[in-house]
Amino acid sequence: MELLRVEIEKPEELNVIIGQSHFIKTVEDVHEALVQSAPGIKFGLAFNEASQDRLVRKSGTDAGLVELAVKNALRVGAGHFLIIVLGEGFYPINVMPALRTVPELVGLFAATANPVSLLVAEEGDQRAVLGVFDGLKPLGVEGPEDEAKRLGFLRMIGYKLGG
Numbered sequence: 001m002e003l004l005r006v007e008i009e010k011p012e013e014l015n016v017i018i019g020q021s022h023f024i025k026t027v028e029d030v031h032e033a034l035v036q037s038a039p040g041i042k043f044g045l046a047f048n049e050a051s052q053d054r055l056v057r058k059s060g061t062d063a064g065l066v067e068l069a070v071k072n073a074l075r076v077g078a079g080h081f082l083i084i085v086l087g088e089g090f091y092p093i094n095v096m097p098a099l100r101t102v103p104e105l106v107g108l109f110a111a112t113a114n115p116v117s118l119l120v121a122e123e124g125d126q127r128a129v130l131g132v133f134d135g136l137k138p139l140g141v142e143g144p145e146d147e148a149k150r151l152g153f154l155r156m157i158g159y160k161l162g163g
Helices: 026-037 063-076 092-099 144-156
Strands: 002-007 016-021 043-048 056-060 081-086 105-112 116-123 126-134
Touching: 002 063, 016 092, 016 116, 016 126, 026 043, 026 056, 026 081, 026 092, 043 063, 056 063, 063 081, 092 105, 105 116, 105 126
Parallel strands: none
Antiparallel strands: 002 116, 016 081, 016 105, 043 056, 043 081, 116 126
8 A cells, every 4th residue: 555645736725625525426416506605606626436437526616716726636635535625715714614515415524725635545446545635734822912813813803703
């Protein structure tokens, strides 16, 4: 068995959601969940079919983002792998509740704008995602000023109320 570190290629400002699903119907259901959860959303998604034709199935509302999702799905190469690339100004927090209602989704590995790579195992004709490298190591522990800054930011963008 060979272990590989596969970097997800994306512009720094874009978020990706990475997961695993189990059925060809995934592409349509995920597409519908995304467009219903965020009006005007720009995204591309790709899903690696794991049997029969073994194609990368794709969809989205932006051709460039679909192309980027497909490129990453091919790089990872794991069966039943799913990647969603969200357009600028769209965030996982806005679509995760809808994605969690999609019956075909087995699990979600990451939802991030950070640099991200996957630990992938390869054996013969199979690949599996074993883990996710999401962002960088911590540099310290949050202090009172850091906490105030975090809480202020969340209130400024409307995710928390009050003071």
